[in-house]
Amino acid sequence: MTTNSKSQSLAVGANMLAIICASVSFLVFAVDMCEIFLRRMPSINSFAVLIWTLPVTIVCTVIALILVGPRRCKLAWFAVGLFAFEFILGYVFELILTHQ
Numbered sequence: 001m002t003t004n005s006k007s008q009s010l011a012v013g014a015n016m017l018a019i020i021c022a023s024v025s026f027l028v029f030a031v032d033m034c035e036i037f038l039r040r041m042p043s044i045n046s047f048a049v050l051i052w053t054l055p056v057t058i059v060c061t062v063i064a065l066i067l068v069g070p071r072r073c074k075l076a077w078f079a080v081g082l083f084a085f086e087f088i089l090g091y092v093f094e095l096i097l098t099h100q
Contacts, residue, residue, distance in 0.1 A: 011067040015075035018060035021053040022079035029086050033093060054083060 028049045032042035057079050064073035 007067045008072075011064040011073060014060040014064040014067070015073055015079075018057045018064070018076045018079035021057045021060070022082040025050055025053040025057075026082055026086055029090065033089075036093070036097065057083060 028046045032046045035042045057076075061073065061076040061080050064076045070077075
């Protein structure tokens with residue numbers, strides 16, 4: 001797939017925005033896991049961060065896919081994978097904490 005420089009630069013911007021959103025969400029998730037292990041209740045803000053960052057990441061990934069194709073938007077795929085890893089890790093922590 002041949003792309004021009006304008007499409008590539010827009011795709012890079014979309015990729016960077018996707019990775020920033022995923023990183024912020026994962027950072028908030030890590031803070032919440034620390035609060036849970038310290039026997040404190042995590043705040044509702046973490047859920048709000050997830051609700052606001054997940055759609056942005058998905059939209060940016062779709063934009064990058066449309067502009068440059070699936071092989072050239074590795075950062076966006078990494079961001080989506082980071083969200084998937086966050087959900088899997090949360091499920092594993094929930095299983096561990098409920099079976100103690």
